[in-house]
Amino acid sequence: MTIASLLSTPSELTDTASSKCPIVLMTRIRLARNLAGRSFPGWSQEAQRAEVLEVCREALAGTAPMKRSVKAAVSELTDLQKQILVERHLISRELSGSKDGAGVVINKDQTVSVMINEEDHLRIQVLRAGFQLKKAWSVINALDSELEERLDYAYSSKLGYLTACPTNLGTGMRASAMMHLPALVISGQMEKVVRAVNQLGMVVRGLFGEGSDASGSIFQISNQTTLGESEEEIIKRLGSVLESIIEHELNARAKLIETDAPKLHDKIGRAYGILQNSHLLTSTEAMNLLSLLRLGIDLNVFPEDCRTIIDRLFIEAQPGHIQNAVQHDLESVQRDVLRADKLRTEFATFAKPTFTINGQN
């Protein structure tokens, strides 16, 4: 299997069968690991990085979850392929811009990806649609243990797993959830939530991590600290923060419907109209419109089985995915035309909205 064929198959996120959770779109856990006695990627020579890449790939090839996987060196990938992998959250922006010796191994269903020679020798990631922190942890924990049978990790009994950046010391774990929080955004409460979440030692970021915007009202919430708590404790704490954000979002939705249902229905109805009829759509606008339709599904304006279409389009409306469909370079305006075309086609057969009196059930 090649990267090209991997990219043409649906990912866990674009898979039509998996995502079912109204507010948590996806759960991700990543572990930072390094090999003992070797310089971190940012401080090592090309030859050393090449060696690490080889050693890690070989170790990965022997693990059960990566039996059927695709491996690629970053230098072999086209810019477009890298962008698509970023849009699917399978590699980071940093890796896509990194030096020689960087690589990635991705399993067949695109739920596990391992970046090699990013900031650390290994960045192992497990991704699951919906709210599945525990499941994701058990998968990544098992893979990590398998790898550890084959690789000597840099580890100290006091500081835990040793990482290039001291902010990742200890567990080396970042657990995160991608949350869809339209009502908190519409009602202007997001800032308050961000502050409260920060105080609990968690971080809120946009869809594509640090520095990205929160188009589509999608946010990533993850643990900030990695040392001084066990993995289970971090996951438990994150889980309860997520639960409480879910509760706030649900309350905000109830409040919006109670106080101003016509305004909310108008937003959803207009979004539907634009998606069916527009001829130019930027990815940000598309994200925002899709976000409103997803909210519509949660409010029973659209049937539940439409959710998978929306979640797939969240990914497929991204610039790299639009470009990939035509296989040649596009100006961003041409992409906006193609994006609108694609969405018009998708929404021509989409269920009609039904707005009930109180908008709920």
Added chain:
Amino acid sequence: MASPLKCDLCSNQATVHLTQIVNNKVHKVDLCESCAQAKGVTDPSGFSLADLLLKASLNPDNTSAGVRCEQCGFTQNDFKKHGRFGCPHCYETFSSLVEPMLDNMHKGTAHTGKVPQKSLERKTLHDRLGELESSLDDAVKTERFEDAARFRDEIQQLKQAFEQQPKSAR
């Protein structure tokens, strides 16, 4: 008012107070006028004060800023530039730099999570083998053949145990 501070070098009243921050630690120096003069702190040109501060900040710093990680050649300045370390061993080399940082950065300062059990077992085994092999050499050299035989058997046993482990890294 608090009682007047005494000079750090003699016991006269201190009138010159220097504060500097080195390695995130505040160092305070209190000197009397004559000691300060002797050290050049009160030179009216003002240049020597800057000099002293510079030297003072370089001197204690020299012990750490000049240190290179013996494994990868990384220095403290490199860390200031990159915000990342050079290799795992840097955490030992620069422990005096790392430790004060952790408090603000993390929930705790000691790891309580997953332990790479297999890695550690391998390491223990490896270290033990090394010890035994040098003991064996010693025993052979000093013609303590009974001891040598014992070490040899033990090495054999350990190696068997080692091979039963899944394919190891090295």
